[in-house]
Amino acid sequence: MTACLGLFISALNTTMTAVALPQIQQALMASPTQLQWIIDVYLLVVGCLLLTTGRLGDRYGHGRVYMLGLAIFIAGAFAGSVTDSAVQLIAARGVQAVGASVLSTATLSLIAQAFDKRTERARAIGIWTAAMGLGQIVGPTAGGLLADTFGWRSIFIASALVALLALLLCWTVLPKMKATRAEVSLDIKGQVLTTVVLTAFLYSLIEGQEWPWSDLVLWLAPVAAAVGAAFLLRHSGTTSNALIDVQLFRRRRFSSPLLLAGLMFFAFNGFQYYNSIYLQRVLGESASAAGLWMLPSAVAIAASAPAAGNWCAARGARLPATTGALLMVGGLMILAFAPERPPALTLAISYIAIGTGLGMANGPLSMTVMSAAPEERSGSASSILATSRLIGGALSVAIVGGTVNIYLKGTSETDSGWSQELTAGLHLGYIVVSGTLLCVVLLTRRSIPAERADDRKT
Structure with missing residues (x-):
């Protein structure tokens, strides 16, 4: 379970930062583009380095590299807490991202190496996905409370302290796992x-x-x-x-679930990033209240992920993966066609559908990708998988941001119709990302294994 800490910390940091964005914008006088870069620089740096950090884990051992990543993440978080400009905060987030790139690949590789049987691995990856949901639960609530009580800087201090505790724990209990492939170049x-x-x-x-x-x-x-x-x-x-092993992409059971996994985060991250702004700027909620509004989605991730792992182990990955993706599409479509100020029940249903969809699909898709790669390439497979998720998330933030800016062009927040234009831009963005996800689900679902994990060759 030590490996799950890395994913929890990454999810915790991302969600806490997203909730505090309105405060950060006001305190640092950040432009809309700078605000996007506070999120996207993290995703971009992680995406660029994931392939290399996965290779480092294969070469030097994922346990050692994992602890190094925690140390770098701590340095970036403390730096973010003392910045006084948007540019400095973007730079600090970049340092955090260097450490997070290590955590993203090492955690899944450690699980893949620790569990030889695929049924056990499927259940372990389900718990690993639930750790992300736990971060989603704690992050918005804790981030909102910290931002409202102590200011936005406190969220970076809290991230650093949690990572420091994780580093001390890992130093004590994490086994020194040997590299599975010693002779690899960094390319x-x-x-x-x-x-x-x-x-x-x-x-x-x-x-x-x-x-x-x-x-x-x-x-x-x-x-x-x-x-x-x-x-x-x-x-x-x-x-x-x-650095990129093209042989892996020639396996349909690797490339198809890899694409779908990336698009699940393509759909989710745009929702997560802009929904916080929508709740605070359109509905008038405080940062802490916006965090509480995100709880249904986060609880749904944490609750559905272990069940999806068991389902995958017993019946194969296809059904939970496709069902989860379709739930994600349904939840986003509910938001896309809702009024500017929808009933609370409408928001809750859509948030639960989106969270349940991600929790159900992420574990089985990750399991399928990792199982399609040889064990000695677990670091490379994990890094490619994490890269697809992170780049999908970065693209969604940019694309939904683009649709929002189309509608907000020439308006200011003091204009009477500003909130309607923001909502219309979000609705268009949700239609774009959910429609893309739906098309890919229909095209790739037959490439995802339908048989039980133990029925496939190990």
Whole structure:
């Protein structure tokens, strides 16, 4: 269970920061783009480094790398608590993200190595997913209370203290697991190309919402992403021990659930990020009240994840994964077609459907991806899986933010119709992300195993 601490800390930090965004914006005079970068820099840095940190775990042992990640995360959290500008906070979040990239890959790799039988692994991954739900439960509530009582800086201090306790515990009880693949290179060229592709692509999405597209930089960014992607694919296909193992993607039972797992977070993160702003700016809730409103979703994740793990072990991954994805689509569609100020019951039903969907699908999809990869490549498989989730989440924040900015363009918060325009932009964003998820579910569901875990070859 020590491995679950990393996912809990990552979820705790993300949700606490999301709840405090309105306070951060007012205190640091952050622009809408800077506010998005406070979230997206975390997702971007984690996404860029996940592949490398997974390789480091394969080479030096996931236990040692895990504790190093906790130490780096602590440093970034303490730095965030003393910043006095949005730019400094973005930089501190970047440092946090370096540590979080290690936690994201090491936790799942530790579980995959600790449990040989797939039925046990499925149940363990269900509990691992529930740890994220627990972070979702504690994060909004604790973050809102801390922000309202002590100010937004207290959420970074709290994150650092929790991570420090986790580091002390891991130092005492975490076994020193040996690397499963000692002779692996870090593939610096692959890492540089990956960083260029992801940074350029996301930069064009975020900055394109405020900068005019007549600016040359915004045209160069997607071009750089496309050219970098071409070189990355060529490099990965011709280099032994490349950062991205293309052999894994040729397995449909790896690539299809990987895509669906990324899109589950593509749908969830846009909702999570902007729903906090909606609750506070449109419905007039305080930060702590907004955190309490998110509890149904978080409780649903924590409650459904262990059950989905048992279901996956007994009946296979297809049914819980597809059912979870369809519940996510349904919950987002309820929000998309709700009025500006919907009844409390409508919000609660949609939040529970979204949380239950993520809790049901995430574990079985993770189990399928990890089982499709050889044990000696568990670090690479875990890092690719985490990268798909993080990049999906970053893209959703940018895309939903883009639809919101389309409606808010030329208006200010003091205008009478501002809240209606914000709500309309959110509704369009929810339709886009849920529609994309629905299409991918229908296209990939047959590639997800329907048989029991013990019926497949180990």
